[in-house]
Amino acid sequence: MSDPLVRLIGELSRLPGIGPKTASRLAHYVLKGSRSEASNLAQAITDVKDLLSNCGRCNAITAIDPCQICTDPLRDQSRICVVEEPFNIGPIERTGEHQGTYHVLLGALSPQRGIGPKELAVEQLLHRLDGIEEVILATNPNVEGEATALYLARILKSKGIEVSRLAFGMPVGGDIEYTDEVTLGRSLAGRRLL
Amino acid sequence: MPLDLALEKGVHLIVGDNGAGKTSFLESVYLLATTKSFRTSRISDCCSHGSKNFQVVGEASTEKRTRLRIEWKEGERIRSVNGRVSGLGEYLSVLPIVSWSSGDTDVLVGPPDARRRFIDRGVVGLSSGGIGTISTYRKTLLEKRRLLQSNGRGLEVWNEMLSLSAHNLIELRAKYVERLKTSLKAVLKASDLGLGDLQVSYKTSLKSGREGPSAIMKELMGASKRERVMQLPLLGPHRDDLSIRLSGFAVRQVASAGERKALGIALLLAHAAVLSEVGSEPVYLLDDADTELDVSRLRSLWRVISHRQQVFITSNRPLVWEGLEIDHFWTCGDGQLNAA
Ligand SMILES: [Zn+2]
Numbered sequence: 001m002s003d004p005l006v007r008l009i010g011e012l013s014r015l016p017g018i019g020p021k022t023a024s025r026l027a028h029y030v031l032k033g034s035r036s037e038a039s040n041l042a043q044a045i046t047d048v049k050d051l052l053s054n055c056g057r058c059n060a061i062t063a064i065d066p067c068q069i070c071t072d073p074l075r076d077q078s079r080i081c082v083v084e085e086p087f088n089i090g091p092i093e094r095t096g097e098h099q100g101t102y103h104v105l106l107g108a109l110s111p112q113r114g115i116g117p118k119e120l121a122v123e124q125l126l127h128r129l130d131g132i133e134e135v136i137l138a139t140n141p142n143v144e145g146e147a148t149a150l151y152l153a154r155i156l157k158s159k160g161i162e163v164s165r166l167a168f169g170m171p172v173g174g175d176i177e178y179t180d181e182v183t184l185g186r187s188l189a190g191r192r193l194l
Numbered sequence: 195m196p197l198d199l200a201l202e203k204g205v206h207l208i209v210g211d212n213g214a215g216k217t218s219f220l221e222s223v224y225l226l227a228t229t230k231s232f233r234t235s236r237i238s239d240c241c242s243h244g245s246k247n248f249q250v251v252g253e254a255s256t257e258k259r260t261r262l263r264i265e266w267k268e269g270e271r272i273r274s275v276n277g278r279v280s281g282l283g284e285y286l287s288v289l290p291i292v293s294w295s296s297g298d299t300d301v302l303v304g305p306p307d308a309r310r311r312f313i314d315r316g317v318v319g320l321s322s323g324g325i326g327t328i329s330t331y332r333k334t335l336l337e338k339r340r341l342l343q344s345n346g347r348g349l350e351v352w353n354e355m356l357s358l359s360a361h362n363l364i365e366l367r368a369k370y371v372e373r374l375k376t377s378l379k380a381v382l383k384a385s386d387l388g389l390g391d392l393q394v395s396y397k398t399s400l401k402s403g404r405e406g407p408s409a410i411m412k413e414l415m416g417a418s419k420r421e422r423v424m425q426l427p428l429l430g431p432h433r434d435d436l437s438i439r440l441s442g443f444a445v446r447q448v449a450s451a452g453e454r455k456a457l458g459i460a461l462l463l464a465h466a467a468v469l470s471e472v473g474s475e476p477v478y479l480l481d482d483a484d485t486e487l488d489v490s491r492l493r494s495l496w497r498v499i500s501h502r503q504q505v506f507i508t509s510n511r512p513l514v515w516e517g518l519e520i521d522h523f524w525t526c527g528d529g530q531l532n533a534a
Contacts, residue, residue, distance in 0.1 A: 109351065111341035116348055143333040143355065151351045 005031065054086070057128065059104035059121055061086045069101055076100040078133040082125065082152065084108050084140060092138060095185035100136075103128065108144035109151060117151065126155070134162045136191055141166070153194045164191040199531060204521030205505045209512045209534070214526045216508035220293065220479045223506065226250040227291035227477065229264050229273050229282070254289045262288055283325045290319060290474060292466045294459055295481035301461065302438055302454050303446040309436040312465070313396070316370035317363070319469040319476075324366055331359040335432055342425045349418055356430060357411040363431045364403045370468065371396040371436065377471075378464035385463075385494045387456050390441040394461075399433030455486040456495065463498050478505040484514050493518070 005027055013023035030038055054060070055067035062068070069075060069089075079100025083089060086104050105120045125135075135156050139145035153163045167190040179187075201223075210216045224232045249265040262285065265272045273285050300308035317324040338352040375394050382392060402409035417429050440448050440457070449457060459480065469476050478499065484492055496518055499505055508526075509515065523534040 109348070111337050111344060111348075111352070114344075143330060143337065147334075147337070147351050147355050150354055151348070154351070 054104075054106075058102050059086065059106055059124070060089055060102055078131055079136065080125070080128065080132060080134075081136045081138050083138050084145060084148070088138065091179070091181065091184055092188065095181050095188055097185045097188035098136070100134075105139070105148065108139055108148040110144045110147075120148070122152070122155075125152075126159075129156075129159060129161060132161055134164060136188070137163065137165045137194070138188075149194075157194070163194045165194050167192050201504070201506075202522065203504055205500060205502070205519070206507065206522040206524060207512075207515055207520045208506065208508045208524045208526050208531065209510065210508070210526030211510055215528075215530075216510075216526045217295070217481050219526065219531060220295075220481050220506060220508060222250050223252075223477070224291060224293055224479055226252040226262055226264055227286075227289040229271060229285065232293050232295055232297075232479075252289075260288045283322065286318065286325070287322075287473070290469050290476035291479065292462055292469070292476045293479035293481070294462045294483075295479075296485075298462075299454055299458055301436075302449070302458055306433075306435040309438075310432075310434055312461075313367050313370060313434075313436055316374060316465055316468060317366045319465075320370050320373070320472055321366055327359065327362045327366055331356075331363045331431060334359050335427055335430065338427050342421055342427065346422045346425075349422075350415070353414040353418070354411055356427075357407045357414055360400065360403075360410055360430050361407040364398055364400070364434075367431065367434065368396055368398075368404065373468045373471070374461075374464055377467035378460065381460050381463045381467065381498055385460065385498045387460060387491060387494045389453060389457060389460070392457065392460075393437070393439045393442075395437045397435045397437050399429050399431065399435075403431075451486045452488055452491060456491045459483070459495055463495075466502075475503050478502055480505070480507045482509065483507045484509045484511055489514060 008027040008030065009020070009023045012018055012026050013020050015023075018026070030041065051063050052061050053065060055062045055065055055070055057066045057070045060067045060069065076099045079098070080103050081092060081098050081100060082103045082105060083092070084105055084107060089102050089104070092098055092102075103121070103125050105122065105125070107115050107120050109115055109117065109120070135152070137149040137152055139148045149165055153165070156163045166184075166187040208216050208219060221231060224230070249263065249267075251261070251263045254260045254262060261276050263274045263277075265274075272279065273282070274280055275285055275288060298308075301312045314324075314328055317328065321327075334352065334355045338349070338356055341347075341349060341352055371394065378392065378394060382389065398404070400410055400413055402413045414429055421428050438445055438457075438461075440453070445454060445457060462478075462480075466476050466478065480499075487495070492514060500519055524531045525534045526532075
């Protein structure tokens, strides 16, 4: 087995946004810290994989399947907000503007990255349409996200479902991950019917 | 070699032999203003003697002094405005610039992509949303191209996306070309170049180009059979052209080298006039401005250029400039500029 430090640096540098320099700094930080700090970190990392999974209904990350939002009787089950990734749910939740449920597509259309409708959780969404009044398309306001919204809007409207799109006051090319709560709340409240 | 210069208002004439580094000087000004090179498409070619890193720093003295910095560090381009890393749109708005060098004759006689780049420089200068529109169209086109190369399924969605961004881009291009035509008329009148009737018009690849997104969508769908066979997007602004005709004929058929040069600079002056109308007056860079121009044409153009705020001209023939009002003389040699 190779040098443990080299191994840790190697693993860390595979994370997005972490270059070899940062990875080395983090590894030395862990090495300097206590044994318990290190095992807490290791445990937290494996727990994420052992204890969490995608909700079978909406694909959100959850410890219990189906997730809390899907089973919450106080939430409006007739309105689904469609997002690209699980981490897009948090910011929308914090705006307090959406009382319904979610559906995570697990990506966006992009022929360049080899992602077509079959690679996304579209079929799964279509199976959830019983009793649904409105689908809110909250994919990113960039080329891939807009194309995905267009694609879904066509299908959903043909099934007689009301479809709306977030009214982004931000330039195309944006990402809801980097949008502040106030702006995101406004774009939800001011969503336009497609 | 580091070079540090204060460059005042007025017309600067930089004289030196071929290979003395005159163009490199213009290059660095252009690079600072646009983050791109006007000679080479690859910025790394600007690095001298195989060095990997370089930077150009400059301060634009408009109403507020703005510090621009473009740096090329280990294969990455870093641009900042007043010490802050900035978006391309913000960066480009600081120091508007127009340039003409020998390669730009392509705009008149070369393939259409040189003319599309020329129009798009106008689109970017004319509208703050121009860069976004161009980049959205490009990204969408790349996705569509890829789709056609794979199985071609789901083309409709990408055509609809394309019809929206194509519509935006076509409208901006048309708006710019209209203004260019007006300015060109004024430039030709003021310079008295005696070139005959010069006609400029925007040719859209889409017949329905000006009829809105749904008409564009219909036309795109009409081409889809052919596009699937060719596995290429055949219609759209990426196939547009700017028609430039002299007395009813293509420039390449009728114009002499001298006429081409004069036409090119007239076109550049018209472009600059459009930029001046919507924002601030650009800085002018004219590389080897006098080659191919006879003295009378040079003087004609001079009537328009000499009133501009800041102009940089390179030449290896100091004599032809005698009698013209030059504010600053520089000589160039061994990578150094010296006030003459
Ligand atoms: Zn769920």
